[in-house]
Amino acid sequence: LDLCLQQLTVKPSGDSVSFTHSPFFAEQLTAFKVWLDYGSQVRRPPEQLPIVLQVLLSQVHRVRALDLLGKFLDLGPWAVNLALSVGIFPYVLKLLQSSARELRPLLVFIWAKILAVDSVSLDE
Structure with missing residues (x-):
């Protein structure tokens, strides 16, 4: 509760309140990037993947x-x-229906990776 209240800032005049977004998600993405840069060789699952x-x-x-x-x-x-086991499929499927053009190259790459692994498991 304290962290949520800290995100609210009351103007000196007291007539309005502004909201500051939490840095939590940005910090988790940074931690995930650090894991990709330095921890991925160990192949231990990153804690940040569900986030x-x-x-x-x-x-x-x-x-x-x-x-x-x-x-x-x-x-x-x-x-x-690992990504499929934590539930990536519904997220990607939903985003594939998005009309945002800037997402398409990233989504196509992610979808291709999922399909490539899925076809490998079908061949076995």
Whole structure:
């Protein structure tokens, strides 16, 4: 509750209140990027992956989240399977229906990675 109240700022005149967005999601995306840069060789699941999926719902951070998610999926089938296990499919499916042109290249790349891994599992 204290963190939420800290996001509200009352003007000195006392007649209006402004809201400051929480840095939580931006910080989680930064932590995910650090994991991609330095921790991905260990192949231990990043703690931020479920949060990155939640960030896809936010228009403010969506492009950055999709970019990082694409880099994560590019690590190989283990990363795609991990993302699928935490529920990426409904998020990507919903975003594919979006009319936002700037999302299309990222979404096509992510969708192709998912399909590539899915076709591998079908062949086995």
